[in-house]
Amino acid sequence: MEHLIEFKDIYKIxxxxxxxxxxxDGVSLAIDPGEFVAIVGQSGSGKSTxxxxxxxxxxxxxxxxxxxxxxxxxMEDDQQAEIRNKMLGFIFQQYNLIPKLNVQENVELPLLxxxxxxxxxxxRAIRSLERVGLADKRKNLPSQLSGGQQQRVSIARALAxxxxxxxxxxxxxxxxSRTGREVLAFLQKLxxxxxxxxxxxxxxxxxxxxxRIIRLQDGxxxxxxxxxxxxxxxxxxxxxxxxxGFAQLLGEEAKA
Amino acid sequence: xxxxxxxxxxxxxxxxxxMRSLLTMLGIIIGVAAVxxxxxxxxGMQNYMNDQxxxxxxxxxxxxxxxxGSSLDVKxxxxxxxxxxxxxxxxxxxxxxxxxxxxxxxxxxxxRSSVYGVGETFYNVDxxxxxxxxxxxxxxxxxxxxxxxxxxxCVIGSYLEQxxxxxxxxxxxxxxxxxxxxxxxxLEKSGDNSEGSSDDCIYIPYTQANRLGGSQWYILYMxxxxxxxxxxxxxxxxxxxxxxxxxxxxYYVVLxxxxxxxxxxxxxxxxMAILTLIAAISLLVGGIGIMNIxxxxxxxxxxxxxxxxxxxxxxxxIRSQFIIEAGTTSAIGGTMGIILGIIMAxxxxxxxxxxxxxxxxxxxxxxxxxxxxVAFGVSVAIGVAFGYLPANxxxxxxxxxxxxxx
Numbered sequence: 001m002e003h004l005i006e007f008k009d010i011y012k013i014x015x016x017x018x019x020x021x022x023x024x025d026g027v028s029l030a031i032d033p034g035e036f037v038a039i040v041g042q043s044g045s046g047k048s049t050x051x052x053x054x055x056x057x058x059x060x061x062x063x064x065x066x067x068x069x070x071x072x073x074x075m076e077d078d079q080q081a082e083i084r085n086k087m088l089g090f091i092f093q094q095y096n097l098i099p100k101l102n103v104q105e106n107v108e109l110p111l112l113x114x115x116x117x118x119x120x121x122x123x124r125a126i127r128s129l130e131r132v133g134l135a136d137k138r139k140n141l142p143s144q145l146s147g148g149q150q151q152r153v154s155i156a157r158a159l160a161x162x163x164x165x166x167x168x169x170x171x172x173x174x175x176x177s178r179t180g181r182e183v184l185a186f187l188q189k190l191x192x193x194x195x196x197x198x199x200x201x202x203x204x205x206x207x208x209x210x211x212r213i214i215r216l217q218d219g220x221x222x223x224x225x226x227x228x229x230x231x232x233x234x235x236x237x238x239x240x241x242x243x244x245g246f247a248q249l250l251g252e253e254a255k256a
Numbered sequence: 257x258x259x260x261x262x263x264x265x266x267x268x269x270x271x272x273x274x275m276r277s278l279l280t281m282l283g284i285i286i287g288v289a290a291v292x293x294x295x296x297x298x299x300g301m302q303n304y305m306n307d308q309x310x311x312x313x314x315x316x317x318x319x320x321x322x323x324x325g326s327s328l329d330v331k332x333x334x335x336x337x338x339x340x341x342x343x344x345x346x347x348x349x350x351x352x353x354x355x356x357x358x359x360x361x362x363x364x365x366x367x368r369s370s371v372y373g374v375g376e377t378f379y380n381v382d383x384x385x386x387x388x389x390x391x392x393x394x395x396x397x398x399x400x401x402x403x404x405x406x407x408x409x410c411v412i413g414s415y416l417e418q419x420x421x422x423x424x425x426x427x428x429x430x431x432x433x434x435x436x437x438x439x440x441x442x443l444e445k446s447g448d449n450s451e452g453s454s455d456d457c458i459y460i461p462y463t464q465a466n467r468l469g470g471s472q473w474y475i476l477y478m479x480x481x482x483x484x485x486x487x488x489x490x491x492x493x494x495x496x497x498x499x500x501x502x503x504x505x506x507y508y509v510v511l512x513x514x515x516x517x518x519x520x521x522x523x524x525x526x527x528m529a530i531l532t533l534i535a536a537i538s539l540l541v542g543g544i545g546i547m548n549i550x551x552x553x554x555x556x557x558x559x560x561x562x563x564x565x566x567x568x569x570x571x572x573x574i575r576s577q578f579i580i581e582a583g584t585t586s587a588i589g590g591t592m593g594i595i596l597g598i599i600m601a602x603x604x605x606x607x608x609x610x611x612x613x614x615x616x617x618x619x620x621x622x623x624x625x626x627x628x629x630v631a632f633g634v635s636v637a638i639g640v641a642f643g644y645l646p647a648n649x650x651x652x653x654x655x656x657x658x659x660x661x662x
Contacts (some may be wrong), residue, residue: 006393057656078570085568096563096659100272112261113568239384 002069003033004196005054006166010063010073012049012219023049024060025219031198033164036191038199038210042235046219048169051200055088055167056080068164084184085113089158089166093173094149097142103129103153104138110161128160129153132186148179155186159195166190168195172206184209204233259580264566266305266581269553280549281589283542284638288631289592290535292597295627298528302521304619315344316387316513317490318481319498321582322506330501332375332462335477338497345490350375350387351462352476359435359458361420368452369416371432373465376400378478384441387478395426395441398461402440406463411441429554430457433468447646487512525583541591543638550582550646561650566637575651582643583636584636590635597631598623 011022023046031037041047044140052058053065056072057080065073072083089110090096097106107125116124129135132152134145142150151171158166168187172180188209191197199210207213215231223232270277321330332351339346353373359366379386379397386397393414402409410430417425417439425439437460447453460468479489491512498508554561561574601621608619 002300052656055566056657078572080566081568081570090566092659096559096566098560098563100268109564110567113573114565114571161568 002065004028004033004035004068004153005198007053008064010053010060010065012046012058013061014052017067022116022219024053025061027216027219027221029214029224031165031196031240034191034194036188036199036211037214038201038207038212039214039216040201040204040207041216042202042204043243044218045216047200047202047216049219050216051167051169051198053141054165054198055090058082069222081113085110085161087164089161089163089164090166091151091154091171093170094176095142095147095154097150097157099142099154101141102138103134103140103142103145106142106153107138107157107160110157113143114161121195125156125161128156132156146179147175148182151175151179151183152186155183155190159190164196166195168197170201171199172201178205204235208233261377262577262580263584265577266584269581270585272473276549277585277588280545280585281542281592283538283545284586285593285596287535287537287539287542288593288635289597289600290538291532291631291634292594292599292623293621293629294528294531294535295631296597296621296623297600298524298531298607299624300601300619300621301578302524303622305520305524306517309520310389314484314513314517315347315481315487317481317487317494318352318507318511318512318513319476319477319479319494321477321498322508325521329347330498332477332495334501335479335494337491339479342490342493343482345486345493347480347482348380349477349479352378352478353389353462353465355432355460355468356500357466357468359430359432360414360579361416361428361430364420366420366451366456369456369458371458371465372467373462373468374398374459374478375403375462378459386459387480388446388454390443393442393444395439396457397441401462403461406467407461408435408437408464409440410437410457412444413435413443413455413457414445415449415451415453416458417442417513418449419451422533430458432460435464435468437464446456468509470612481512483523484514487514487660491515512651522655534648538633539638542586543642546582546585546639547642547645549585550578550643551649553581554578554650555644556648556662558653558658561653562655562661565653565655567661571651576655578647578650580645583639585643586635587632589639590632594628594632595636 007029009029010024010027014021014023039047053060060073066073067083068087077175089231095249104125107128108121111121111124127136129138134149134152137145175183184206187197201207208227210227212222213223213227227233310423335349339349355371355373357371359545376398385391397411412425417423420430421428424443429436429438445455447455449455479490479494491510495510565573601623605621612618
């Protein structure tokens, strides 16, 4: 069976002044339809880069990325936009709703860019809002809603386009723990209903809500497996010390 | 993303910051209003001048002869002979002299009255009008006999009849430079019946005028061509005759109303073109204002652009959104400018009517449909053109950076 998401030896290399940064350093992974995967890692681990590439917001320096069987790793901006529109649903930490559009208009946006007729847009937006239980707030502006409600609107927006993958980037980062748990429970429910969910987080306690954990460090996968495996939540500290000037300095001091 | 959606969005974002939108539009509003005002004034001026010419007759051919009193001189009879010789082109001629002289009636003095010496053909019997357009109200006009025998008779305007004779002038006498003239006819009111207007006039036989007017340094002959279209040929005939007499084109000038109308029209048009161009500079400034505010808007809405892109907006979707927003801004500004311009044109009309005291049949600044269409079109085009750069900037934003922007 064909994988939904397939990374083959993905490199993402940035040139930061004199220094070359390997944000992703030969990553290969595969995610199948119906999975609930958490990509975990500390800042600088490459998880954001991974999410940008999965989300077709960025292209890898080398390697191939197939999304739904299509090679999207060498696409032009507008082609990527079309893939994002048709296959991906984003949920962001900051909700990213457009403040001057009301809830329903926000949810309709991906459908608008897909060229869906006005009538169908309204219908699908309302259905999507019903799924997150906010159909009665559809004429409100985002600023009139609580953080949790706003995040639910952004989930509704992600669902409206009927995407193959729901990509959630630290979806609970801006919420209190109770609301955060609700949002996670909702993602679990979506997954139970058959949606493929990819969650990006730095927080192990959130990552374990997924079925599978992929842990990244320094641009490489250091764990990929069941989220209930005790190994999954181990953040190896000794390897986390980067081999930079500080380490050297510390070492020299220790020797002296 | 369809057009009406972008348009609604543009109007919405304009309405969220009304003050800023208004200030952005101000340049366009002023520019468009200026263009409308100038084209209205030009149009009004042209209409006004054309009316004046029409009143005098569009088939008028004037010959001004400067060399008078010499042996080479052409006489009025020579001009009459010309009309008889070319009846298919020339339908009449009359000398037309202005006389300087004090007009008195009893103890009243009329300083601003104009006195003209004309021939009997100055009056068109069929139309019952004189060459300057007024029609005869009472009595008769000067006759061939009056002219030939240098009779001391006159035809006066309605103002003089009212003021000097209390409304009953026929058969009564007034004096011009001391010489008595009997009123044989009164003209209908053609102006506003005030002092110094076209109703404050006296026509006497030109033979009498020659006797009265000493300071005349040229003689004017007014011909009428059979039609406006034969005016050019008629002019040629008169010129030929005058050249035969003087052998020098410096001693006379022959003008036709049609030519003067055309010359005036092209002068007014040139003037309007220059003024419109100057007004258009403020449209340009308005366009730059729009570009400026759009650049700010793109920066402010970087995050929104990022969101839209992450949801599948293509470069051209973002570009068209901002271009439509700029175009809408300038279109609304243009509409406001058109309204302001039309109001101003009306105000100017009333002010001019008040200052000149001409009333409603005087100068009217009429906005032209073309002027409005061009001003509106140009303002929208400017919005779109100056919106392109910011829109393109927005379209090229990297979605990752845009999403991270606060």
